[in-house]
Amino acid sequence: MVLHPRPGPIAAAMYTLRDLDVEAIxxxxxxGCCFGPARLLERDGVRVFTTAxxxxxxxFGGEERLSRVLRRIDEAFRPRLIGLVGTCTSMIIxxxxxxxxxxxxxxxxxxxxxxHNCAGDNTVGAIEVLREALGMGxxxxxxxxxxxxxxxxxxxxxxxxxxxxxxxxxxxxxDDPKAVAREVVKSLRNGERxxxxxxxxxxxxxxxxxxxxxxxxxxxxxxGRIEFVANLDPNVGLPRIRGYSKTILEELSARGIHVDxxxxxxxEYPVTGERAREAILSSPPELAxxxxxxxxxxxxxxxxxxxxxxxxxxxxxxKSLGYDYAVNEPGAHRVSLGREKRIRRSLxxxxxxxxxxxxx
Amino acid sequence: xxxVAVYGKGGIGxxxxxxxxxxxxxxxxxxxxxxxxxxxxxSTMNITGKRIxxxxxxxxxDRNPPPDTFLFRANNVWCVEIGGPEPGVGCxxxxxxxxxxxxxxxxxxxxxxxxxxxxxxxxVCGGLAAVVKEGYAEGVxxxxxDDFMSVYAANNLCRGLSALRAKAFGLLYNMPAGGAExxxxxxxxxxxxxxxxxxxxxxxxxxxxxxxxxxxxYPDSRISxxxxxxxxxxxGVEGGRIPRWLSIEELEEIFHEDPxxxxxxx
Numbered sequence: 006m007v008l009h010p011r012p013g014p015i016a017a018a019m020y021t022l023r024d025l026d027v028e029a030i031x032x033x034x035x036x037g038c039c040f041g042p043a044r045l046l047e048r049d050g051v052r053v054f055t056t057a058x059x060x061x062x063x064x065f066g067g068e069e070r071l072s073r074v075l076r077r078i079d080e081a082f083r084p085r086l087i088g089l090v091g092t093c094t095s096m097i098i099x100x101x102x103x104x105x106x107x108x109x110x111x112x113x114x115x116x117x118x119x120x121h122n123c124a125g126d127n128t129v130g131a132i133e134v135l136r137e138a139l140g141m142g143x144x145x146x147x148x149x150x151x152x153x154x155x156x157x158x159x160x161x162x163x164x165x166x167x168x169x170x171x172x173x174x175x176x177x178x179x180d181d182p183k184a185v186a187r188e189v190v191k192s193l194r195n196g197e198r199x200x201x202x203x204x205x206x207x208x209x210x211x212x213x214x215x216x217x218x219x220x221x222x223x224x225x226x227x228x229g230r231i232e233f234v235a236n237l238d239p240n241v242g243l244p245r246i247r248g249y250s251k252t253i254l255e256e257l258s259a260r261g262i263h264v265d266x267x268x269x270x271x272x273e274y275p276v277t278g279e280r281a282r283e284a285i286l287s288s289p290p291e292l293a294x295x296x297x298x299x300x301x302x303x304x305x306x307x308x309x310x311x312x313x314x315x316x317x318x319x320x321x322x323x324k325s326l327g328y329d330y331a332v333n334e335p336g337a338h339r340v341s342l343g344r345e346k347r348i349r350r351s352l353x354x355x356x357x358x359x360x361x362x363x364x365x
Numbered sequence: 366x367x368x369v370a371v372y373g374k375g376g377i378g379x380x381x382x383x384x385x386x387x388x389x390x391x392x393x394x395x396x397x398x399x400x401x402x403x404x405x406x407x408s409t410m411n412i413t414g415k416r417i418x419x420x421x422x423x424x425x426x427d428r429n430p431p432p433d434t435f436l437f438r439a440n441n442v443w444c445v446e447i448g449g450p451e452p453g454v455g456c457x458x459x460x461x462x463x464x465x466x467x468x469x470x471x472x473x474x475x476x477x478x479x480x481x482x483x484x485x486x487x488x489v490c491g492g493l494a495a496v497v498k499e500g501y502a503e504g505v506x507x508x509x510x511d512d513f514m515s516v517y518a519a520n521n522l523c524r525g526l527s528a529l530r531a532k533a534f535g536l537l538y539n540m541p542a543g544g545a546e547x548x549x550x551x552x553x554x555x556x557x558x559x560x561x562x563x564x565x566x567x568x569x570x571x572x573x574x575x576x577x578x579x580x581x582x583y584p585d586s587r588i589s590x591x592x593x594x595x596x597x598x599x600x601g602v603e604g605g606r607i608p609r610w611l612s613i614e615e616l617e618e619i620f621h622e623d624p625x626x627x628x629x630x631x
Contacts, residue, residue: 060463061425066454098456 008173009318013122014130015090016042021134022088022116023051024207024243024272025143029084033071033100034058034092049208049342054078058094067095068105075109087115088134096121116141126163128156144243151241151273158275166300168322177321179333185311186356188330189220189294193229193361197291200308202281203235205297206274207246209315210237211341212334212349213296214253216313219354220294221262223361233257234266234284236277236297241270249346256348274298299323299331313353367600368480369534370496373508374518375486378539381569382508382592383483384411388578389589389596391441395478399442400468402461402496404449408483411578413439419448420464432471440581443477457485458492465501474501479600487518488525497531504532504605506560509551511544513620516551523555524610532605535560537595550619555608561595564588 015032019042022030029052032038036057043053056074058067071089078084089102102119106112116137120130132153139149163169192199201220205213217233224231239250249271257264266284268277278301285293285304292309295302299312300319305327312328314320315337323331332353334340340349371383380403387399388411401408406419417437423430437444447464449457461484474480482502488494496502505526509519519536526533535558538548542565552559568589572582580589611619 060459062455064421064455064457064460064463065425065450068454098454098459 006172007169009168011169012127013039014120014124014127014133015039015092015122016130017127018090018118018120018130018134019043019046019053019088020207021131022090022118023049024245025086025088025116025134025138026243026245027084027086027088027116028052029054029078029082029086030088030090031056031071031074031078032090032092033067033095033102033105035094038092038094045338045342052078052082052084056095058092063094063098066098066100068100068108071095071100071102071105072108075106075111075115079109079111085114087111088118089115090118090130091121093121093123096124116143126160128160131156148243155273155276162275162278162301166303166326168316168318170322171325174318174322174325176317177324177331178317179320179324180330182332182353182356183360185330185332185353186360189292189311189357190223190227190360192292193220193224193231194227196229198230198232200232200234200285200290200293202285202293202295202302203233203237203297204268204274204278204281204295204299204302205236205271207271208249208341208346209297209337210249210253210271211346212315212337212351213313214257214348215351215354216294216296216357217257217262218260218348219351219357221260223357226361227364232266232290233262233264234268234281235264236268236271236274236281237264238267238270242272246270246272252346253348275301278302299328300326305329313351366475366477366480368474368482368502369599370482370484370502370505371508371537372484372488372505372522373486373537373539374510374515377508377510377515377518378563379508380408380483381411381573382537382539382563383408383481385569385578385580385592386596386599387442387479387481388412388440388580389593390479390600392580392584393593393597394441395600396476397442398472398474398477398480399444400465400480400482401444401446402465402482402493403485404452404457404460405485406446406448409437409444409446411573411576412442413437413444414576417444417446419446420468421448421460424463424467436472456492458490458495461492462495465496465499469501488522488529494525494529494531497526498529504534506534506537506599507557508537508539509548510540511538511542511548513616516548516620517616519551520555520611520616523557523608526608527610530607533557533608534599534602534605538562540565547619551611551616554611554615554619556606557608558602560598560602561591563591563595 032055036055102117106115237250268280281302294311296313310328311330312323313332320331320333371379391397420435449460482496507519509515566588568583568586569579572579
């Protein structure tokens with residue numbers, strides 16, 4: 006039993022729909038449902054709508070309202086592809102999303118996701134969307150199986166090493182970025198070898214990749230050696246996700262950074278975490294800086310580690326797992342979601358640059 | 366004031382008995398309120414002679430409908446139908462919660478001598494249980510006949526009431542068909558008295574066709590006297606109790622000679 010709040014299947018379904026490049030997501034439920042993720046996705050260029058169900062629709066049914074909403078969206082915005090997601094309210098009263106989409110005349114371009122937040126792990130929502138996309142011929146069977154495998158691994162990882170592994174995890178402040186930056190710079194100045202590992206999840210890579218830039222800049226300033234390991238394979242994942250990798254690799258290349266080992270794609274962090282772990286342990290560096298989802302790279306206790314992640318609960322989890330340092334980069338989604346995709350400045354990255362520049 | 370909720374297997378005669386009880390007590394000079402909670406809206410039809418506008422339908426148009434739009438008086442009985450969705454859509458249970466909560470904001474049940482909630486079928490969800498769970502009714506009357514399935518449903522209701530720690534006044538034994546011993550045994554084991562026995566009656570069938578209660582249509586009939594007597598005894602019954610419930614084996618033991626079911630095996 007996990008007592009602290011956890012992400013749910015609806016948000017996971019919405020993010021996966023965004024990855025499939027739907028132009029509109031319709032939540033069939035109350036207007037406040039998943040407000041936070043909905044607003045973030047809107048910043049990423051997806052229009053998010055709600056049927057804003059009230060007690061009237063709960064009692065008398067809301068399919069008619071859903072059809073009306075779908076027709077109205079179609080008239081106003083002509084979306085090429087629509088994602089339609091259930092919520093607890095609509096699924097518990099047995100609403101038929103497909104029938105409402107047919108009634109509105111948009112069924113052939115609507116991915117219907119019969120999911121709600123009581124359906125289990127958040128990954129259930131993502132898998133459901135992918136299954137529907139497979140049925141509509143939007144993705145191949147191989148792509149579906151690859152992603153399902155990664156998502157199931159992610160679920161296991163969260164239960165064994167993530168924030169779902171304990172009944173209750175308190176928030177933790179994490180380590181002071183300035184103090185951690187000094188450790189990094191000291192290590193470089195001493196000529197040590199650092200493994201800089203990016204093991205990020207989708208768009209959050211635009212924030213965590215800044216550690217690669219900052220470490221390279223610091224190395225140029227004070228010396229030392231860095232090996233770059235990153236899950237930025239531009240040939241893995243849906244076109245949008247491949248695009249993220251390509252953009253980041255181009256930006257890294259423009260700054261003279263070559264990735265020594267590509268562990269896989271941005272949508273398979275549990276798989277790439279294993280590969281990064283193997284790489285680190287095969288030739289242990291003096292220090293490993295692991296950014297994104299560090300708990301997928303199980304090297305704590307074997308190598309001196311700096312884990313960089315997003316969220317104070319995740320930071321607290323990393324500390325209790327035994328990572329030497331854990332730095333919180335708050336709001337990775339908030340920082341990295343937006344129309345313009347480029348590497349964003351991170352807290353720790355900025356602190357490392359400053360420490361190197363000022364000779365701290 | 367006495368308030369009761371009538372529960373029992375679908376089709377067992379809950380609405381017929383509830384409307385006749387209401388009419389009988391109204392006829393005796395009591396101020397009576399009957400609240401139909403079934404989306405079919407058939408609890409009050411035999412009292413008013415017509416289908417009255419369901420409260421939830423009115424609330425779809427106006428979130429705050431005044432009482433004179435949903436509360437109808439006929440023969441000293443005030444009638445309300447909560448209403449609900451068409452079959453197969455929405456949530457009737459949520460409808461009961463929303464409708465009854467609104468009703469209680471507009472009416473003070475203490476203004477009535479007798480209030481009867483006619484609830485659809487079994488306690489299959491929280492909404493259908495709300496009337497007793499929230500204490501709107503002081504206790505439950507379980508309507509049953511003497512066939513296995515209706516006693517099975519009554520036993521399920523006892524189980525629900527026991528879990529909710531809600532009280533029942535007793536059983537109303539409707540349309541006996543030769544199984545009095547079984548109903549008596551069930552009554553003894555769950556600890557609920559039989560409040561009355563209502564025989565099958567052609568007059569009830571004829572009165573239903575006239576959209577009337579039998580108490581009104583055939584006031585001098587034997588069945589009307591029985592219903593009047595049963596209503597009086599419900600009005601006077603003391604306390605109520607949380608019922609016990611039986612395991613399926615215990616229930617089978619009451620009804621079947623071979624409760625193990627061995628005779629069905631090769």
